[in-house]
Amino acid sequence: EAQVTQNPRYLITVTGKKLTVTCSQNMNHEYMSWYRQDPGLGLRQIYYSMNVEVTDKGDVPEGYKVSRKEKRNFPLILESPSPNQTSLYFCASSLYGPGHSPLHFGNGTRLTVT
Amino acid sequence: GNSVTQMEGPVTLSEEAFLTINCTYTATGYPSLFWYVQYPGEGLQLLLKATKADDKGSNKGFEATYRKETTSFHLEKGSVQVSDSAVYFCALSPGDYKLSFGAGTTVTVRA
Numbered sequence: 237e238a239q240v241t242q243n244p245r246y247l248i249t250v251t252g253k254k255l256t257v258t259c260s261q262n263m264n265h266e267y268m269s270w271y272r273q274d275p276g277l278g279l280r281q282i283y284y285s286m287n288v289e290v291t292d293k294g295d296v297p298e299g300y301k302v303s304r305k306e307k308r309n310f311p312l313i314l315e316s317p318s319p320n321q322t323s324l325y326f327c328a329s330s331l332y333g334p335g336h337s338p339l340h341f342g343n344g345t346r347l348t349v350t
Numbered sequence: 351g352n353s354v355t356q357m358e359g360p361v362t363l364s365e366e367a368f369l370t371i372n373c374t375y376t377a378t379g380y381p382s383l384f385w386y387v388q389y390p391g392e393g394l395q396l397l398l399k400a401t402k403a404d405d406k407g408s409n410k411g412f413e414a415t416y417r418k419e420t421t422s423f424h425l426e427k428g429s430v431q432v433s434d435s436a437v438y439f440c441a442l443s444p445g446d447y448k449l450s451f452g453a454g455t456t457v458t459v460r461a
Contacts (some may be wrong), residue, residue, distance in 0.1 A: 240393070267447065278354075278439060278453040279394070286447055294448065326393055335382050335443035341393025 242342035257312045259327035267333045268310040272323040317349040352377045356440045356452035371425040373440035383423040384441040430459045
């Protein structure tokens with residue numbers, strides 16, 4: 237089954253404790269992206285990747301890191317999480333990019349930073 | 351910069367009612383426009399899209415027409431069902447690798 241898989245689904249952590257949210261897709265998509273969803277703000281793009289080893293900042297990259305060492309994986313790293321990063325996070329992928337092919341989303345990771 | 355503004359919700363309707371969700375955008379050039387839908391507990395999925403002015407996107411009984419003169423892409427459905435209860439997002443892509451979403455409109459359809 238074609239899918240984008242994020243883990244974990246739920247994560248509660250404390251300020252400053254490094255964490256990684258994993259994302260994997262099995263559709264051989266070139267493009268992957270991370271979004272955060274907050275009430276009243278919709279989805280905001282954190283980082284995206286056009287291909288292996290090629291990444292770029294979205295609209296809200298501060299406090300996040302990403303890497304794309306393999307085509308299928310695109311982990312999101314929070315080196316020192318803060319409470320304002322409490323949010324619902326979505327990973328997404330598409331064949332060529334969101335303007336040309338549909339985004340396929342994972343089911344989300346709800347992160348709470350205390 | 352590019353931005354999307356959609357009508358605030360929540361919207362509550364009875365089954366078989368007519369649904370309209372307004373969406374306007376600000377962009378340079380000729381962006382592609384999308385509606386994505388998020389069902390409870392799930393990620394978003396593409397509902398429909400339009401890539402140039404006057405294009406009409408349609409899917410599952412929903413329609414939206416790309417109106418460049420009014421910079422709008424309103425979503426409509428003639429007769430909603432309980433299963434249409436979801437959050438609807440209008441989105442814009444200028445043709446590069448970015449996709450900007452509106453704030454989302456929560457729609458609840460009552461039997």
